[in-house]
Amino acid sequence: MATTAEFTYSQVGEHDTKESLWVVIDEKVYDVSKFVDEHPGGEEVMLDVAGQDGTEAFEDVGHSDEAREILAQYIVGNLKRDPSDPKPAVKARTSASSGDEGSSGGIPGIVYAVLVAGLAAGGYYYLQLQQQQASV
Structure with missing residues (x-):
């Protein structure tokens, strides 16, 4: 029509x-x-x-x-x-994110957020272990 x-x-x-x-x-x-x-x-x-x-x-x-x-x-x-x-x-959004096809929100955004949080927590834990070993 x-x-x-x-x-x-x-x-x-x-x-x-x-x-x-x-x-x-x-x-x-x-x-x-x-x-x-x-x-x-x-x-x-x-x-x-x-x-x-x-x-x-x-x-x-x-x-x-x-x-x-x-x-x-x-x-x-x-x-x-x-x-x-x-x-x-x-x-x-399309012009600002050209070539950034995988980060349009939804599930991929959640995956990235969890990954970043996990890396941050892992880095914090690693630094805490290093400080404990240095003080022993």
Whole structure:
């Protein structure tokens, strides 16, 4: 279905309730009001981005091809950005982290945090042993 309707960020922002829930994903505007109750992640995650650019949240979750096909059914138009509109967070993060594909948050971020904490604890323990041996 070809979409020719254009909506401003302000217009999208007027649809921020469960009954009228619009969201922007990759510069496309979707009316997902009828899908809120069916969303596997629950309505709260959708309400968090209601009337806003939800691209970053959508991409961070890693939606399946099937989820993207479902989303396509709800397209109502394209976003017509104004220079005063908030910039999409996913675009800024992508340019700031080019080549840093494995650290987009989620499980890899947790693994790195645990690894750093483990190294810090190991270093502390090693220094404590060295001090005890030096004082004996």
